[in-house]
Amino acid sequence: MKRWLVITLIILAAVILVGLGIYLRGRSIAPKNPAAGGGLPEGTTRPGGTGGNGGASGGATSTITVARSAAVAYAVLPDGTVETIGPDGTVVVASTTASVTSPLRIQNLLGASFSHDGAKVLARAGDPLDPRWSVFDLKKASWQPLALNARVAAWSPNDYRVAYFTKKLSGSSLAVMDLKAQSPKPQVIMSFAADDLLVDWVSPSRLMVRERESALVGGMLAMVDIANKTIQVLRTDAKGAEMVWGAEEGLLFEAAPAGPGGSLSLMNLKGETTQTFTFLTLPSKCSFYPTASSSQASPGEDLLCAIPRDAKGFGLSQLPDDYRKGSLFTADDLFRIDLVDGTFTPVGAAQNGDFDVISPSIRNGILYFINRLDGKLYKAPVAL
Amino acid sequence: MTSRNYLFKYLLLTVLFVGAFGATPWASRAQNSGPVVLLTWRAETYVPQEYEGRVLPISGSKITLAVDVADKGALASLSTQKVYWYVNEHLAAAGTGLTRTSISVSSRPGTDVLDVRVALPDYGDDGTGAAVQIPVVAPETVISIPSPAKRVGARSFEVRGLPYFFNVTDTGELAFSWQVAGTTPPAYNDPASITVTLPDNAPARQIPISLSIANPSVDFENASQEISVDFKP
Numbered sequence: 001m002k003r004w005l006v007i008t009l010i011i012l013a014a015v016i017l018v019g020l021g022i023y024l025r026g027r028s029i030a031p032k033n034p035a036a037g038g039g040l041p042e043g044t045t046r047p048g049g050t051g052g053n054g055g056a057s058g059g060a061t062s063t064i065t066v067a068r069s070a071a072v073a074y075a076v077l078p079d080g081t082v083e084t085i086g087p088d089g090t091v092v093v094a095s096t097t098a099s100v101t102s103p104l105r106i107q108n109l110l111g112a113s114f115s116h117d118g119a120k121v122l123a124r125a126g127d128p129l130d131p132r133w134s135v136f137d138l139k140k141a142s143w144q145p146l147a148l149n150a151r152v153a154a155w156s157p158n159d160y161r162v163a164y165f166t167k168k169l170s171g172s173s174l175a176v177m178d179l180k181a182q183s184p185k186p187q188v189i190m191s192f193a194a195d196d197l198l199v200d201w202v203s204p205s206r207l208m209v210r211e212r213e214s215a216l217v218g219g220m221l222a223m224v225d226i227a228n229k230t231i232q233v234l235r236t237d238a239k240g241a242e243m244v245w246g247a248e249e250g251l252l253f254e255a256a257p258a259g260p261g262g263s264l265s266l267m268n269l270k271g272e273t274t275q276t277f278t279f280l281t282l283p284s285k286c287s288f289y290p291t292a293s294s295s296q297a298s299p300g301e302d303l304l305c306a307i308p309r310d311a312k313g314f315g316l317s318q319l320p321d322d323y324r325k326g327s328l329f330t331a332d333d334l335f336r337i338d339l340v341d342g343t344f345t346p347v348g349a350a351q352n353g354d355f356d357v358i359s360p361s362i363r364n365g366i367l368y369f370i371n372r373l374d375g376k377l378y379k380a381p382v383a384l
Numbered sequence: 385m386t387s388r389n390y391l392f393k394y395l396l397l398t399v400l401f402v403g404a405f406g407a408t409p410w411a412s413r414a415q416n417s418g419p420v421v422l423l424t425w426r427a428e429t430y431v432p433q434e435y436e437g438r439v440l441p442i443s444g445s446k447i448t449l450a451v452d453v454a455d456k457g458a459l460a461s462l463s464t465q466k467v468y469w470y471v472n473e474h475l476a477a478a479g480t481g482l483t484r485t486s487i488s489v490s491s492r493p494g495t496d497v498l499d500v501r502v503a504l505p506d507y508g509d510d511g512t513g514a515a516v517q518i519p520v521v522a523p524e525t526v527i528s529i530p531s532p533a534k535r536v537g538a539r540s541f542e543v544r545g546l547p548y549f550f551n552v553t554d555t556g557e558l559a560f561s562w563q564v565a566g567t568t569p570p571a572y573n574d575p576a577s578i579t580v581t582l583p584d585n586a587p588a589r590q591i592p593i594s595l596s597i598a599n600p601s602v603d604f605e606n607a608s609q610e611i612s613v614d615f616k617p
Contacts, residue, residue, distance in 0.1 A: 110433060128433045170484055171450060190459050193450040193483035194424035196439075211424055214438035216519045220422050222454065230457035233420040236514070310532070324437040326528035326546055354532055373530045 064380040068092060071370055071377035072109065075118035076363035083138060084377055085112045085121055091136055102141055106134055115155050120179065122146075122153060122162060135179060146184075148177070152198050157247075163199045163207050163226075171195050174209065176226060189229050202245050203269055215240040215255035215262070215318045223271050234271040242320050243267075246288025246301045249274065249339075253283050253320065261315040266339070275339065280315055281307045281332075282323060284358050289336065302339055304347065306332035306357030306369070329373060332357045348382050419455035421514035423502050426450075429523075429549040440521045441489050441498075442549050444602065447518065450484045451502045462504070470501040489520055496520050524548040525597045525607040535614040539582040545595045546576070547607070552599055561596040580613075588616045 068074070071084040081095040089106030092099060106112075110131055112123040121136040123143075133146040133153065153164035160180040165172040171193040175186040189207075200208045205226055211219030218237035224230070235241075240255030240262060248269065255262040264283075266275040286305040308314040308330035322328040331354035334347035347367060356372035367382045426448045427441035441447050449469060453460040463481040470476060477485040489498065498520060503513040526546040529536070547558055560575035562568065572578050580593070591613040598606035 192422075192459065193452050193462075194422065194426075195448070195450065195484075196426040197424070212436070212438040214440065216440065216521070217438055218516070219438075220424065222422075228457075231454050231459060232457065233422065233454045236420065236422065321437060324435060325524075325526050325548060326432075326434075326544070327526045329530055329532050331532040356530075356532065373532075 064378050066376050067368065067379040068094070068377040070375050072375075073112045073114055073121070074359070074368065074370070074377050075114035076361065076366075076368060077118050078364070080364055080366075081118075082368070082377075082379075083114060083118050083121075085109070085114075085123065085136075087375065089123065089125070091121060091138070093138060102136070104143055106136075106143065113155055115160060116158050120160065122155060124153070146179075151196070154199055154201055156204060157201050157245075158204050163201060165192075165195075165197055165199060167195065172197065174199065174207070174224065189224060189226060190231065200243060200245060202250065203247075206269065208243065208245075208250070210238070210241060210243070213240045213242055213255075213320060215260075215321050221271075232271065240320050242283045244283035244286055244288070248301065249288070251283045251286055251288075251303065253281075255319055260318050262319045279305075279307055280311060281305050282320055285332065285360065287359070287361050289362055291338075300340075303337040304334065304360050304362060305337060306330075306334050306355075306360055308332055330356045334360060334367070334369075348380060419453050419460065419508060419512050421502065421504075421512055422452040422454060423500065423514040423516050424450045424452070425500070425516070425518055427518075427549075430552045430555070431548055432546050435546075435548070440519060440549050442521055442523050442551065442605070443489055444605075445489050445549075445551050446486055447489065447498075448484060448486045449500060449502070451504075451514070452483070453504070453507065453512065455508075460507075462507075465504050466506055468503040468505070470499075470503070472499050473501075521549060523550045523597070523599075523605060523607040525595050525609045527593060527595050527609050527611050529611070529613060533614060534611055535616060537616055539584065539586060539617065540579060541613075542577060542579050543593060543613075544577045545597065547597045550597070550599050550607075551602060551605060557599065557601070559598045559600050561598075563592075563594045565591050565593075582615065586615065586617070591615050 067082050068084040068086070070086040072087050074082060074084045076082050081093060083091065083093050085091050087109060089109040091102040106123045106125045108125045110124045110126070110128055112121055114121055119138055123134045123136065124131040125134070126132045129151070131151065133148040133150065134143045135146050136143050148164050149166045150164040153162050155162055161176050161178045163174070163176050166175050166186065168191065171191060172195045173191045174189045176189060177184045177186045196212060198210050198212060202208050202223065207224045207226060209222045209224055213219060218239050219241060220233065221235040221238050221241055223232045223234060238254055239257065240253065242253045243250050250267045252265050252267050253262055261280065264277040264280065265273050268274050286303055288301040289304045291300040291302050309332060310330065314330060317323070317328050334357065336345045336347055354373065355369070355378065357369045358372050360367065360369040362382065365381060367380045368377065370377055427439045428446045429439055429442055431439050451462070451467065453462060462483050466478070466480055467482040468475060468478045469482070469485050471487055476487055496519065498518040499515065500518055501513060501515040503511065505511040526548060528544040528546055545560055545562070547555060550558060552558055555576055562578055564580055569578050569580065592610060593613055594608060594610035596606060596608040
């Protein structure tokens with residue numbers, strides 16, 4: 001009798017261990033879904049539009065002005081100087097006292113981005129399939145050609161390294177080049193047979209490699225460790241995947257498995273989903289913003305997102321395809337989203353304007369964004 | 385030791401082993417569980433230069449296929465591996481180290497998906513492979529007006545015509561045909577962009593605008609779109 005009791009207890013212990021393992025495994029990959037505030041809370045008043053001024057808390061509406069009449073990319077320095085590059089390839093540096101336009105410009109500009117500190121501009125021009133690359137040094141006010149032999153390139157989040165895919169005879173190579181060096185040389189990380197991949201910086205030591213997105217096809221998402229030259233494939237079936245990264249997390253949009261619309265979630269530096277959202281927008285309309293209490297030791301971040309006012313119409317669109325093709329434009333409201341408690345704080349924008357916001361940011365208490373409807377850079381003081 | 389004791393100890397060990405295995409949530413994590421085959425593809429059809437999304441294939445277009453294998457944190461060298469490429473279960477190409485190959489989409493109408501599969505039968509102990517479905521779409525015409533509700537207040541406004549996924553390399557190879565409120569607009573320098581100008585006394589109304597884009601060198605390679613612009617001066 002005693003023996004059978006012991007056997008029963010052992011079997012029970014084994015069942016508990018197995019159950020614990022299943023529970024732990026489920027918890028480690030299940031995303032956190034905030035109980036409240038994951039979507040727009042009911043009763044949240046949108047600034048501008050029909051909602052009038054302000055919102056549930058804070059976010060005073062304020063006058064919005066044009067910072068530059070045409071901008072492809074911009075950077076705002078700590079002293080409030082605004083640097084922009086226009087579609088005509090000219091760089092303009094506007095401080096509080098003066099505005100200087102670079103005498104030289106890049107012809108047939110396709111795209112541009114500023115380095116983390118705004119000291120350099122990386123520009124892509126010419127043939128989209130075989131573009132020319134140049135770097136503009138704002139201190140020297142001069143352009144230098146860059147032999148990248150690449151279709152895509154991205155700045156490091158904290159220094160002058162650039163990650164890019166360079167073309168090979170058969171495929172492409174992922175490389176990093178430090179533009180701070182006197183004679184920059186590429187450091188090849190790994191070579192692929194694939195030749196149309198994109199690269200984003202996840203952190204100073206990691207890159208995300210992915211395929212170009214469409215709602216109609218699944219694609220690969222992979223994390224690459226630069227120092228160890230290793231790759232971790234996260235997904236091979238991510239549809240319409242678009243991302244923007246902060247210091248600790250990335251905002252991921254994925255198209256719906258079937259039909260229109262999609263979903264948003266947060267991904268940590270290990271590639272794990274940590275939170276899902278019920279509101280819908282695109283990562284290109286969002287950025288990460290340091291919280292009031294963040295520090296170098298504890299870099300907390302909130303999300304700053306432009307959310308289309310016509311949520312229903314947006315959700316019925318084929319995303320991100322319709323938006324990228326130029327058949328869908330939106331009128332947005334801006335919100336700061338607390339990623340800890342899920343609260344939404346309206347960020348004041350124009351009282352009567354319609355803005356299709358991309359690349360939003362807040363610097364020194366001023367909101368900046370490019371309006372896709374007219375290509376202008378706008379700014380407005382905000383109180384958060 | 386009696387047989388009962390042996391049975392007891394055997395049962396104990398078995399149960400503890402099963403329990404220990406089940407209690408390790410990391411045992412079956414995908415990242416450590418074997419090679420991951422990356423089957424990627426790129427279609428060669430025309431898209432506007434500002435478009436950064438996936439280029440999709442249409443009938444008659446060329447697609448380049450590629451395979452990489454991520455294994456134990458690295459991209460494996462496949463130079464000595466036999467690679468077999470299948471399209472709709474027909475062998476399309478095969479060779480040692482053949483990590484890239486090109487195919488042409490059939491020009492027969494009605495093809496809307498290509499089933500592509502790659503097999504590396506000698507990789508590792510059991511071989512490996514992957515499969516994807518590539519959608520074959522129709523070319524598209526997008527009439528682009530930068531306004532959320534296609535609403536304009538000015539009496540003169542620009543409208544852009546954007547072709548997607550045609551089998552051309554330049555818009556100069558395409559024929560554009562515009563209609564604004566049922567009439568052909570005046571001659572324009574750039575067929576991909578027209579300026580609509582309304583009379584000073586034009587009342588608020590809906591203005592239909594349509595655009596047909598065709599590739600004259602290929603039968604039936606055309607696409608149209610019609611939109612309605614809400615003019616409110």
